Amino acid sequence: MSEAKTSLPVANGRVVRTAARRSRVIEFKVDGEIVPAWIGDTLLVAVLSHRGALSIHEFDGEPRAGFCLMGACQDCWVWLEDGTRLRACTTPVEPGLAVCTRPPTDGLCHA
Amino acid sequence: MTKPNRSDVAIIGGGLMGAWTAFFLRRNDRSVALIEKGSVGEQSSGVNFGNIRLQGRHPSQFPLSLRSQALWEDIEALIGERCEFAPTGHLYLALASEQVDKLVQGAHQAAVHGVEIEVLDGQAARARWPWLGSLVHGASFSARDATANPRLVTPAVVRAAKLLGAHVLEHARATKIEQLAPGFRISTDRGPIIECDTLVNCAGAWGAEIAAQFGEPVPLFAAGPPQFVTEPIPCIISPSVQSVDGTVIFRQVARGNVIVAGFPRGPTDPIANRAPVPPAKIIATMNRLAEVAPVLASAHVIRVWSGIEGYLPDMLPVIGRSGTTPGLLHAFGFCGHGFQLGPGVGLCLTELAIEGASRISLDAFSITRFSGSATTVDEKISKEFDAAIAARTGGSRIAVDRE
Amino acid sequence: MHKVVIVGAGPAGFAAAELLHVNGLIPTLVDEAATAGGQIYRRPAPDIELDMRRLLGRGHRRYQRFHARAGHLLAQIDYRPQTTAWAIFADRVWTLRDQIIEQVPFDALVLATGATDRTVPIPGWTLPGVVTLGGAQALLKGQGALIGRRVVFCGSSPLLYLAAKQFLAAGATVGAILDTTPFAAKVAAAPDLLRAPEVFADGLKSMARVRGAGVPIHHGVRLESFEGDGEVSAVRYLDRKGRAKSVDCDAVAFGFGLKPEAQLADLAGVPFRYDPTFRQWLPATDGDGRAGRRTYLAGDGCMIGGAQAAEISGSLAAAALLQDAGTPTHGIDRSALRRRLARLHRFQHGLSRAFTWPAGTLAGASDSLPICRCESVTAGEIRRAVGSVLGPIDINRVKALTRVGMGRCQGRFCALPAAELVAAAAARPLEAVGRLRGQAPVKPLPPTARVRDRS
Numbered sequence: 026m027s028e029a030k031t032s033l034p035v036a037n038g039r040v041v042r043t044a045a046r047r048s049r050v051i052e053f054k055v056d057g058e059i060v061p062a063w064i065g066d067t068l069l070v071a072v073l074s075h076r077g078a079l080s081i082h083e084f085d086g087e088p089r090a091g092f093c094l095m096g097a098c099q100d101c102w103v104w105l106e107d108g109t110r111l112r113a114c115t116t117p118v119e120p121g122l123a124v125c126t127r128p129p130t131d132g133l134c135h136a
Numbered sequence: 137m138t139k140p141n142r143s144d145v146a147i148i149g150g151g152l153m154g155a156w157t158a159f160f161l162r163r164n165d166r167s168v169a170l171i172e173k174g175s176v177g178e179q180s181s182g183v184n185f186g187n188i189r190l191q192g193r194h195p196s197q198f199p200l201s202l203r204s205q206a207l208w209e210d211i212e213a214l215i216g217e218r219c220e221f222a223p224t225g226h227l228y229l230a231l232a233s234e235q236v237d238k239l240v241q242g243a244h245q246a247a248v249h250g251v252e253i254e255v256l257d258g259q260a261a262r263a264r265w266p267w268l269g270s271l272v273h274g275a276s277f278s279a280r281d282a283t284a285n286p287r288l289v290t291p292a293v294v295r296a297a298k299l300l301g302a303h304v305l306e307h308a309r310a311t312k313i314e315q316l317a318p319g320f321r322i323s324t325d326r327g328p329i330i331e332c333d334t335l336v337n338c339a340g341a342w343g344a345e346i347a348a349q350f351g352e353p354v355p356l357f358a359a360g361p362p363q364f365v366t367e368p369i370p371c372i373i374s375p376s377v378q379s380v381d382g383t384v385i386f387r388q389v390a391r392g393n394v395i396v397a398g399f400p401r402g403p404t405d406p407i408a409n410r411a412p413v414p415p416a417k418i419i420a421t422m423n424r425l426a427e428v429a430p431v432l433a434s435a436h437v438i439r440v441w442s443g444i445e446g447y448l449p450d451m452l453p454v455i456g457r458s459g460t461t462p463g464l465l466h467a468f469g470f471c472g473h474g475f476q477l478g479p480g481v482g483l484c485l486t487e488l489a490i491e492g493a494s495r496i497s498l499d500a501f502s503i504t505r506f507s508g509s510a511t512t513v514d515e516k517i518s519k520e521f522d523a524a525i526a527a528r529t530g531g532s533r534i535a536v537d538r539e
Numbered sequence: 540m541h542k543v544v545i546v547g548a549g550p551a552g553f554a555a556a557e558l559l560h561v562n563g564l565i566p567t568l569v570d571e572a573a574t575a576g577g578q579i580y581r582r583p584a585p586d587i588e589l590d591m592r593r594l595l596g597r598g599h600r601r602y603q604r605f606h607a608r609a610g611h612l613l614a615q616i617d618y619r620p621q622t623t624a625w626a627i628f629a630d631r632v633w634t635l636r637d638q639i640i641e642q643v644p645f646d647a648l649v650l651a652t653g654a655t656d657r658t659v660p661i662p663g664w665t666l667p668g669v670v671t672l673g674g675a676q677a678l679l680k681g682q683g684a685l686i687g688r689r690v691v692f693c694g695s696s697p698l699l700y701l702a703a704k705q706f707l708a709a710g711a712t713v714g715a716i717l718d719t720t721p722f723a724a725k726v727a728a729a730p731d732l733l734r735a736p737e738v739f740a741d742g743l744k745s746m747a748r749v750r751g752a753g754v755p756i757h758h759g760v761r762l763e764s765f766e767g768d769g770e771v772s773a774v775r776y777l778d779r780k781g782r783a784k785s786v787d788c789d790a791v792a793f794g795f796g797l798k799p800e801a802q803l804a805d806l807a808g809v810p811f812r813y814d815p816t817f818r819q820w821l822p823a824t825d826g827d828g829r830a831g832r833r834t835y836l837a838g839d840g841c842m843i844g845g846a847q848a849a850e851i852s853g854s855l856a857a858a859a860l861l862q863d864a865g866t867p868t869h870g871i872d873r874s875a876l877r878r879r880l881a882r883l884h885r886f887q888h889g890l891s892r893a894f895t896w897p898a899g900t901l902a903g904a905s906d907s908l909p910i911c912r913c914e915s916v917t918a919g920e921i922r923r924a925v926g927s928v929l930g931p932i933d934i935n936r937v938k939a940l941t942r943v944g945m946g947r948c949q950g951r952f953c954a955l956p957a958a959e960l961v962a963a964a965a966a967r968p969l970e971a972v973g974r975l976r977g978q979a980p981v982k983p984l985p986p987t988a989r990v991r992d993r994s
Contacts (some may be wrong), residue, residue: 044683048586090667094674099947436983
């Protein structure tokens with residue numbers, strides 16, 4: 026198993042990668058911070074490799090980090106800076122995506 | 137043999153109209169029995185859009201509407217609950233230049249009747265409401281208009297009526313109505329029998345059946361607009377919004393969901409009480425919503441349903457005294473715009489029952505207008521309803537005026 | 540030409556597609572995922588170096604066989620991956636892919652929509668790090684990722700042991716397995732479990748492997764809460780003797796069996812029947828999966844049965860479809876398949892007793908426990924709503940009063956627990972409380988999606 030591509034630091038991430046990637050490393054943003062991911066990652070894995078949560082729940086104000094992880098519970102939706110909403114567990118990450126763990130209108134998106 | 141209960145007034149139909157009527161009757165010390173075949177507020181009263189709208193009414197409705205609005209504004213003092221009443225204001229939009237005239241005319245007509253409307257061009261509207269899209273050519277804003285949560289209102293009004301001593305029978309269908317002359321006897325499927333001096337028909341989409349029994353049939357039909365709701369998103373849109381071309385109506389509730397209604401209205405089945413919406417019907421409205429308010433372009437739709445409403449071809453309700461039977465009053469067929477009129481109707485019916493006359497003229501809504509041969513068909517029937525409904529209602533593609 | 544649309548490319552939908560193809564049809568196979576396989580045969584995203592043989596152990600052979608068959612068949616039928624079916628109306632399936640909406644007409648419809656985990660709300664269940672058992676597996680198989688470094692598996696399901704075994708194979712630390720069903724119940728269920736001896740043996744081996752790796756396994760526990768501040772850090776429970784215990788973790792995978800994803804069946808007009816064994820309303824079909832006019836159901840989306848039952852029921856559904864269309868059918872021995880399916884269903888009944896749904900626990904839940912995680916509706920609000928209504932109360936009325944089931948997931952995870960709570964609060968049988976009525980869209984739909992007319 027090749028080691029090189031998995032040896033990126035995983036800061037504050039909840040998700041633990043156990044498998045190397047043969048695909049290319051890309052960059053995307055989470056709350057204004059540029060972070061790496063791999064083609065083939067879902068947004069959920071890409072974001073939770075660097076964060077403990079995906080969003081703050083609009084009614085209880087608590088962090089959420091997904092639940093069913095298979096597109097059923099709808100608890101993993103995230104914002105992009107341009108206002109787009111995506112379901113993190115079923116959406117592949119793309120280079121340049123700018124994810125916000127809070128609504129972009131809150132003005133809290135940028136780190 | 138069940139001993140009959142005696143009430144001054146019996147009301148058939150525990151929707152919004154019946155609830156408010158029961159409430160005001162009790163405030164005036166009349167005994168009242170409210171008979172509802174299911175749970176109160178379950179039908180149209182519970183699933184309508186929630187607009188408390190002054191703007192855009194038929195001119196004949198303004199006095200009743202204004203009377204009702206004053207009561208809405210006092211709702212918490214009246215019934216002890218607010219039901220999410222909010223003075224959001226109502227915004228009409230012209231989405232093409234030729235619709236602007238309609239806005240201006242409507243505003244003028246409203247002003248004559250005492251409703252203040254502001255008219256703005258597209259640019260001014262966008263300055264005031266930055267979330268409006270570029271296709272908005274003009275807008276009229278009625279600041280006094282409001283919204284509330286229809287799911288909460290009828291049960292709350294019934295609670296208040298009960299606290300005042302109203303006798304409420306739920307899950308009791310009226311199976312037989314006999315004339316006692318004077319008065320009436322109503323038998324129910326649950327057993328209780330009610331006798332009363334005055335009978336009020338607030339049976340909504342079933343109101344025509346009762347009217348027919350008393351020899352005054354009306355061409356009531358059931359239909360419903362496709363409606364949908366989005367996921368909750370941050371609150372951005374404060375007024376209730378409607379395009380004058382009828383292609384989209386929407387408002388954002390305090391929790392952040394956007395409730396949307398569209399046209400054309402389709403046939404619904406009040407007996408089966410299910411109204412599945414053809415998916416095609418909502419997509420055009422969804423796309424329109426994203427055009428009119430681009431900030432909503434990603435607010436995902438999570439649920440679709442159809443309202444079930446009672447309509448009459450002239451798009452006006454039946455309110456007032458029976459044309460055939462003393463002691464019988466009607467209030468049904470509100471054509472999808474009855475929510476705002478609820479308290480006013482309840483008060484007027486109470487006055488009719490007690491004093492024999494309402495302080496607001498209800499002539500325009502008299503059931504006797506259907507006793508002649510020709511019926512006015514509003515142009516909305518052809519524009520805002522499925523072709524099949526329009527054809528059945530006698531509304532071909534041209535509006536027909538009464539001679 | 541008979542137009543058949545199949546929704547779901549897991550083992551059931553795939554088996555149906557295979558049999559139809561063998562008999563000369565070219566079905567349309569719509570699937571939400573990017574690759575076929577459903578949950579059980581989920582394959583890693585491209586370019587992930589995940590050793591599936593090591594991960595799946597003895598399950599690898601079936602996995603490989605499935606994907607080899609898929610490789611052959613999918614190219615020969617109208618296979619539409621990454622396509623969500625969101626409504627059924629007037630003999631058309633409405634789909635969404637990349638903002639494009641299409642209507643797919645059908646002469647016959649096969650729904651093989653699979654299942655999702657059945658969970659019961661437990662204090663702390665919305666904390667980051669708490670996921671479903673199926674979700675933990677999906678993340679591992681599909682993305683080669685673990686939900687945490689030290690995982691506790693809890694609830695009651697054979698998946699507890701299977702998932703823990705897979706996690707161990709992937710190098711995770713498993714803090715404990717907390718099974719709420721007493722061991723004695725498993726022993727008592729053994730006669731039914733022996734109806735499917737290979738599956739039973741696999742299950743026992745998973746248990747043994749996990750025990751052999753030194754993972755603490757506790758049966759007959761009562762889960763008290765998932766603790767943590769902003770993320771889960773421990774599970775508190777009562778052991779089988781009622782003693783308060785706690786185990787540290789940074790992730791929890793929990794579940795109590797599965798429940799069918801039956802929303803499309805509901806929209807297709809399939810009648811539902813209350814099943815007292817599984818305490819759920821399930822779509823009603825005949826033994827071969829016929830569910831009414833032109834509609835056939837197969838797999839876990841109809842009745843939970845596992846992968847083998849799913850394949851069998853997919854074949855039987857397709858055979859029924861062909862028979863109803865007047866097409867002579869070859870490539871299938873229906874009697875043999877029906878017998879095997881019956882055995883597997885008996886096995887499931889055994890599983891339901893070996894791994895029980897904790898029906899009674901909600902009655903004692905704290906008022907502050909959130910039941911609907913989408914709308915944050917608590918047990919207390921539901922109880923108050925039940926108390927406020929005179930006369931018979933049902934789940935739809937409670938929904939109207941409290942908003943339970945009105946959120947983004949439309950009741951997928953709250954409907955069953957909410958119904959249990961309503962039944963307990965109203966002292967009514969669960970069946971009388973009814974079920975939530977399905978509505979389109981079954982998944983959230985973007986307002987910018989546009990209709991494309993393929994004609």
